[in-house]
Amino acid sequence: LGGSFPLNDLLPAWTSPLEDIYPTRATSPHPEIETYSHPGGPTVAPPRSKIARPKALVPAFPGTNSEYDTARALREAGAEAEILVFRNLTARAVDESLHALAEAIRGSQMVVFPGGFSAGDEPDGSGKFIATVLRSPIVRDATMELITARDGLILGICNGFQALIKTGLVPYGEIRDPEAEAPTLTFNDIGRHVSCYVTTRVSSTLSPWLSACEVGDLHKVPVSHGEGKFYATAEEIAQLAARGQLATQYADLAGHPSMEIAHNPNGSLHAIEGITSPDGRVLGKMGHTERRGTNVAKNIPGEKFQPLFEAGVGYFT
Numbered sequence: 556l557g558g559s560f561p562l563n564d565l566l567p568a569w570t571s572p573l574e575d576i577y578p579t580r581a582t583s584p585h586p587e588i589e590t591y592s593h594p595g596g597p598t599v600a601p602p603r604s605k606i607a608r609p610k611a612l613v614p615a616f617p618g619t620n621s622e623y624d625t626a627r628a629l630r631e632a633g634a635e636a637e638i639l640v641f642r643n644l645t646a647r648a649v650d651e652s653l654h655a656l657a658e659a660i661r662g663s664q665m666v667v668f669p670g671g672f673s674a675g676d677e678p679d680g681s682g683k684f685i686a687t688v689l690r691s692p693i694v695r696d697a698t699m700e701l702i703t704a705r706d707g708l709i710l711g712i713c714n715g716f717q718a719l720i721k722t723g724l725v726p727y728g729e730i731r732d733p734e735a736e737a738p739t740l741t742f743n744d745i746g747r748h749v750s751c752y753v754t755t756r757v758s759s760t761l762s763p764w765l766s767a768c769e770v771g772d773l774h775k776v777p778v779s780h781g782e783g784k785f786y787a788t789a790e791e792i793a794q795l796a797a798r799g800q801l802a803t804q805y806a807d808l809a810g811h812p813s814m815e816i817a818h819n820p821n822g823s824l825h826a827i828e829g830i831t832s833p834d835g836r837v838l839g840k841m842g843h844t845e846r847r848g849t850n851v852a853k854n855i856p857g858e859k860f861q862p863l864f865e866a867g868v869g870y871f872t
Contacts, residue, residue, distance in 0.1 A: 578745055578816060585814040588826050592770050593759035593799035599834050602664075602706040602871055609664040609871035611636045614656060616685055617643055619671035619714065621845060628845040629667065632864035633872065637663070641688065653691050660697040664871050665708045668715025670779070670843055682717030682740075689722045695730050702728070702836045708867055709837040710764055713780055716740065716829070716839035725839040726791075726800050728832030738787035738795075738830070740841075744822030748781040751820060752855050755828050755842055756806040761799040762835035767866035773810050775857030776842035783821035783841045785828070792825055802829040803840060838863075 570579045611634040615622040622638050629636040639659050642648040660666055674684035688694055701707035711719035717740050723731040726738060743749055757765060757772040787795070795801050804812040805819035805826040812826035813819050819826050821841070829840030844861045852859060 580816055588804075588812040588814060589796075590756075590812055591758040591796050591801045591804060591825075593761060593796070593801070594770075595799070596760045597763045597766050597835055598761065599763060599836060600706075606664060606871045608633060608635045609868055610634065610662065611665040611667055611867075612659050612663040613638045613667050613669055614641055614659075614685075615639065615669070616641045616671070616673040616688070618673040618675055618684070619669055621669035621671055621712065621843065624843075624845040625667055625669040625712070628847065628864045629665075629868075633868045634665065634864070653688065653693055656688070657693045657697040660694070660701055663701070663707070664705075665710070665867055666698070666701065668709075668711040668718055669845070670713030670715060673714055673718070682714055682721050685714070685718035686721040689718060689724075689730060698724075699730060702832075706871075707836065708763060708870065710863065710867065711837075711839040712843060712845065713778075713783070713841055716841055717782065719837060719839040720830075724837045725830050725832055726795055728834060728837060736788055736791065738785065738791055740782055741784050741786050742782050743780070743784055743820065745816065745820070748779070749783070749820040750777070750779040752777050752852065752857075753818060753820065753828075753842065754806045754808060754810070754857060755803045755840075755861075756810055756812065758801050758804050759799040759831070762802060762831045762838045763870040764831075764835075764838040764863045764867050765802060767862040767869065771810065773806060773858060774842075774844075774861040775852075775855060775859045776844055776861060777846050777852070778820065778842055780821070780841060783823065785821075785823035785825075785830070787824065792827075795830060798833060799835075800831045800833065801825075801827055802831050802838060803842075804828055 626636040807813040
């Protein structure tokens with residue numbers, strides 16, 4: 556009584572009834588995407604002094620929801636991780652938190668901005684609360700000192716990436732005023748939040764965060780965001796590619812960068828998932844590398860261990 560049916564026939568039959576409402580394919584044709592592969596590894600000099608257990612700061616802002624996973628992953632990699640809660644109930648609490656954050660940055664070798672929805676992604680856009688904090692003079696000075704004078708590293712994941720790109724830490728490596736033509740992260744093409752696993756391909760190991768990877772490595776990582784589409788002008792993308800700042804791309808199961816929603820759910824241009832500062836000290840990416848574990852997503856095939864935190868710790872040890 557049984558029968559067999561090709562999966563290629565069953566999948567369209569399953570998705571087509573609601574395709575107009577919940578699209579699973581790109582709605583418009585896209586040009587062929589380049590597979591970026593930048594030769595060479597990190598170009599930054601090793602730290603002037605080695606540290607057995609580098610200290611990693613994990614700021615938790617109102618709406619952050621990944622600080623525990625991030626701190627755990629850092630500790631497993633050998634870092635001493637500290638979660639600092641940014642308080643904003645009163646003006647005094649905000650001022651105290653700004654000073655506490657600046658002091659904690661000065662006492663750390665790494666700062667990792669975790670994912671979440673800071674300030675509920677208000678007003679009108681994600682990451683603006685964190686970006687405003689980073690632009691405050693006392694925090695800005697501590698942050699720039701970290702990456703220009705103290706051999707420090709900065710990582711921003713999801714909401715953290717949104718804050719880094721809004722401040723200019725990626726791709727410019729400095730906190731600067733926003734410019735009209737600057738790269739940005741905007742609303743997903745399908746107009747709603749996405750939550751799924753994606754395959755990402757390492758395109759460059761310029762950043763110390765990616766020094767434990769090889770160009771072409773594929774990782775299966777979860778994404779969860781409403782504003783994750785990377786957008787930049789063609790000229791800016793070409794410059795980033797030439798300098799090795801395009802760190803990772805969304806890819807299909809064969810490792811080819813893709814614009815299909817199943818593989819690139821936010822519609823990022825050129826399937827770009829992560830970028831770095833010019834020297835690689837700052838990395839921003841959408842995929843939640845920290846959401847991993849022995850029994851996490853066991854039913855999803857693929858390499859789910861992406862050694863970012865291990866590479867960050869290894870840079871100092």
